Amino acid sequence: MEKTGDAGGIADEFFPNAQADVGPLVSSTNLFLDKVGEVVLTCHSDGLSWKLLEPPDDDRTCLGLKQISRTATEVKFSDVYAVELMHGSGRVNGAKCFSLHDCHDSKMYHFSVHSFERSKSQPSLLTLVMYAFSHNNMETCQMWVNRINDSLNKDIGRPKNLLVFVNPFSGKANGFKTWETVAPIFSRAKVKTKVIATERAGHAFDVMASMAVKDLKSYDGVLAVGGDGFFNEILNGFLLSRHNAPNLPTPSDFFQPVGTNSVVNVTNDAPAEASHQDEDQSPFLSGSRSHNGSGLMNLNLSKFTGSDPGLSNPDQDHAFPIPSERFRFGIIPAGSTDSIVMCTTGARDTITSSLHIVLGKRVCLDIARVVRWKTTSTSTIEPFVRYAASFAGYGFYGDVITESEKYRFMGPKRYDYAGTKVFLRHRSYEAEVAYLEVESEKTKLLPENGRPLERIRAFLGQNKSDNLVCRKNCKVCNTKPNGATTRTPNAMPYSHPKGARWLKSRGNFLSVGAAIISNRNEKAPDGLVADAHLSDGFLHLILIRNCPRALYLWHLTQLARRGGEPLNFEFVEHHKTPAFAFTSFGNESVWNLDGELFQAHQLSAQVFRGLISYFASGPEV
Numbered sequence: 106m107e108k109t110g111d112a113g114g115i116a117d118e119f120f121p122n123a124q125a126d127v128g129p130l131v132s133s134t135n136l137f138l139d140k141v142g143e144v145v146l147t148c149h150s151d152g153l154s155w156k157l158l159e160p161p162d163d164d165r166t167c168l169g170l171k172q173i174s175r176t177a178t179e180v181k182f183s184d185v186y187a188v189e190l191m192h193g194s195g196r197v198n199g200a201k202c203f204s205l206h207d208c209h210d211s212k213m214y215h216f217s218v219h220s221f222e223r224s225k226s227q228p229s230l231l232t233l234v235m236y237a238f239s240h241n242n243m244e245t246c247q248m249w250v251n252r253i254n255d256s257l258n259k260d261i262g263r264p265k266n267l268l269v270f271v272n273p274f275s276g277k278a279n280g281f282k283t284w285e286t287v288a289p290i291f292s293r294a295k296v297k298t299k300v301i302a303t304e305r306a307g308h309a310f311d312v313m314a315s316m317a318v319k320d321l322k323s324y325d326g327v328l329a330v331g332g333d334g335f336f337n338e339i340l341n342g343f344l345l346s347r348h349n350a351p352n353l354p355t356p357s358d359f360f361q362p363v364g365t366n367s368v369v370n371v372t373n374d375a376p377a378e379a380s381h382q383d384e385d386q387s388p389f390l391s392g393s394r395s396h397n398g399s400g401l402m403n404l405n406l407s408k409f410t411g412s413d414p415g416l417s418n419p420d421q422d423h424a425f426p427i428p429s430e431r432f433r434f435g436i437i438p439a440g441s442t443d444s445i446v447m448c449t450t451g452a453r454d455t456i457t458s459s460l461h462i463v464l465g466k467r468v469c470l471d472i473a474r475v476v477r478w479k480t481t482s483t484s485t486i487e488p489f490v491r492y493a494a495s496f497a498g499y500g501f502y503g504d505v506i507t508e509s510e511k512y513r514f515m516g517p518k519r520y521d522y523a524g525t526k527v528f529l530r531h532r533s534y535e536a537e538v539a540y541l542e543v544e545s546e547k548t549k550l551l552p553e554n555g556r557p558l559e560r561i562r563a564f565l566g567q568n569k570s571d572n573l574v575c576r577k578n579c580k581v582c583n584t585k586p587n588g589a590t591t592r593t594p595n596a597m598p599y600s601h602p603k604g605a606r607w608l609k610s611r612g613n614f615l616s617v618g619a620a621i622i623s624n625r626n627e628k629a630p631d632g633l634v635a636d637a638h639l640s641d642g643f644l645h646l647i648l649i650r651n652c653p654r655a656l657y658l659w660h661l662t663q664l665a666r667r668g669g670e671p672l673n674f675e676f677v678e679h680h681k682t683p684a685f686a687f688t689s690f691g692n693e694s695v696w697n698l699d700g701e702l703f704q705a706h707q708l709s710a711q712v713f714r715g716l717i718s719y720f721a722s723g724p725e726v
C-alpha cells in the first residue's frame with residue numbers, strides 16, 4: 106500500500122535486513138527526493154525506481170525555490186557505486202524544502218544514492234550523480250541504506266582493496282591534485298586504498314617487483330595515477346618477475362642476407378610439451394606460463410639464446426596467477442598523452458576512470474613482450490625483456506621521445522615542440538623488419554582486378570567498417586581464435602599453423618611502429634590504427650618508408666583528423682601480426698616503449714593475448 110503526502114508512510118511489503126521497530130518491512134516507501142519532490146521509492150531485484158506522487162507544475166515554487174524536475178526515475182544497482190546515510194538531520198544541499206507538502210521546517214533524515222550520468226554528446230564520458238532521499242524517520246533511512254548495500258555487496262567484481270601509485274610529476278605535475286580530486290569516490294564506495302607517492306623514477310617498479318605474493322594477493326588491483334609511461338613501469342614491475350615465456354628467436358636466427366621484402370618459412374621442428382592442447386606447437390611462439398610450478402615448455406632451445414633476467418630467482422614466491430581475472434590494473438589519467446585510458450574507457454577523464462574502477466568493470470588487455478637482443482650495433486647479444494601495453498616505435502617515434510625528454514619542463518606541450526623539430530629533420534633509418542604472417546590477413550591483400558582489395562575498400566571509403574572498431578563488449582576481443590566466445594583471458598600468444606611464414610621488409614624507414622591498441626589520443630582521435638583491438642592477440646606494424654616530406658606531412662595530418670586515412674599511402678606498410686623482429690643497419694637504436702625511451706639495436710616482440718585484466722569496460726564509440 107502506498108501512502109501519499111506523508112513522508113513517514115511505509116508500504117507493507119517485505120524488506121530484508123530492516124529494523125523491526127519501524128513497522129512492517131517494506132520495499133516501497135514514500136520519501137522526499139531532493140530537487141524533485143515526494144516520491145514513492147521502490148526496490149527491485151536489479152535497482153531502484155521512484156514515482157513522483159504529485160507532478161509539480163512549472164510555476165510552483167516553495168519559499169522562492171523553483172522545483173527542478175529530474176528526468177531520471179530509476180537507477181540500476183550495477184550503476185550505483187555507493188549509498189550513504191547522511192548523519193545529522195536537516196537539509197540536503199542547502200535546499201529548504203522538498204515538496205509543497207513539506208514547507209514547514211520539520212526534522213528530516215537523509216540518505217544518498219551515488220551513481221553516474223552519461224554525457225549526451227560523448228557517451229563514454231561519465232559525470233557523478235547523487236540522489237538524496239529524505240524521511241522523517243531515521244530507521245527508515247537506515248533500512249534503505251542496508252537494503253541497497255546488500256545488493257551492491259552481491260557484485261563480487263567490485264574492488265575492496267587497491268594499491269595506488271601516484272606520480273607527482275606526471276603531465277603538468279598534478280598527480281597529487283588528481284588523486285585528491287577522485288579519492289572521495291573511493292572512500293564513498295568503501296574501497297580501501299594504500300597510496301604510495303613515488304619519490305623517483307623506478308620507485309613503483311621496485312615496489313611491484315619486490316612485493317611478496319601474499320601481499321599482492323591482498324589487493325584487488327593496482328592503480329597508476331599518472332601517464333602511460335608510469336603505467337608501463339608498474340606493469341613491468343608486476344610482470345617481469347612473475348610472467349614466464351621463452352624468448353622469440355634472435356633476429357639473427359632468421360635475418361639472412363636476402364633482398365627487400367622476402368619470405369622465410371618457419372619450420373616446426375621442435376616438439377612442444379604435449380599437455381596443453383591449445384598452445385602453440387611452434388618453437389617460435391610458445392604458451393605463456395606464470396611461475397606456478399608448471400614449468401617451462403620443452404622447446405628447441407637452439408633457437409633461443411639466453412633466459413630472461415629476473416625470471417629465475419628461486420627464492421621468490423612466484424605463485425601469482427597470470428592472467429588473473431580478479432587482480433586488475435587501472436589508470437587515473439594525469440599524464441601527457443593518456444592513450445591507454447582513451448582506448449579503454451573512451452574518455453580522458455579522471456571521474457570516468459574512477460567510476461570504471463569502483464564499479465569493478467573489467468576488460469582484458471593484450472601485452473607485448475619485447476626482447477632486446479642488442480643495445481647498440483657493437484654490443485654483444487644479451488636478452489633483456491620489457492613489456493609494453495600500448496606502443497613500440499622506432500625512427501620518428503624514438504627521436505620524438507628522445508627530444509621531448511630534454512623539454513620535460515614544458516609539460517605535455519613538449520611533444521608538439523619535439524615533434525616539429527624531428528619532422529623538420531626528416532631522417533630515415535635503414536632497418537629490416539620480419540613479421541609473422543597471419544592467415545586471415547592474407548586474403549585481405551589478394552589482388553582483385555590487379556589492385557589490392559584493401560585499396561579498393563579505401564577508395565570506397567570502407568576502410569573503417571564500424572564493426573571493426575573496438576568498443577564495449579567487443580565481439581572480436583571476446584572471441585577465441587576457434588570461434589568460441591569467452592570472457593576469460595587466455596593469455597596465449599598467437600597460435601599459428603605449421604609452416605607459418607616470416608615475411609620481411611628491408612629499407613629506409615622514417616618510422617617503424619607497433620601499435621598494440623589503437624592509441625587514440627587528443628592528437629590522433631582515431632588512434633594510430635583505428636581498427637586495433639584491446640585483446641585480439643595482434644599488434645599492428647606500421648612501416649613508413651622514406652618519402653618526400655610533403656607526403657609525410659600529409660600522412661601526419663591524416664592521423665590528426667577524425668576519419669582520416671593515414672595508412673592509405675604507397676609508402677605506408679600495414680601488417681597485422683602477433684610477432685615481429687627488428688634489426689637496425691645504422692647506428693641509431695632508440696625506441697619508444699609506451700612513451701618511454703628504450704635503447705635497442707635488435708629486438709623482437711610478441712603479443713600475449715589478454716595477459717592482464719584492466720578496470721574498464723571498453724569505449725562507447
Ligand SMILES: Nc1ncnc2c1ncn2[C@@H]1O[C@H](COP(=O)(O)OP(=O)(O)OP(=O)(O)O)[C@@H](O)[C@H]1O
Pocket residue numbers: 272273274275276277302303304305306307308330331332333334335336338439440441442443444699700701
Ligand atoms: N617521483 C618521480 N620523480 C621523477 N620521475 C618519476 C617519478 N615517479 C615516476 N616517474 C617517471 O616519470 C615518467 C613519466 O611519467 P608519466 O607517464 O606519469 O607522465 P608523462 O610522461 O607526462 O605522461 P605520458 O606517459 O602519458 O606521456 C615515468 O617514466 C616514470 O617512471
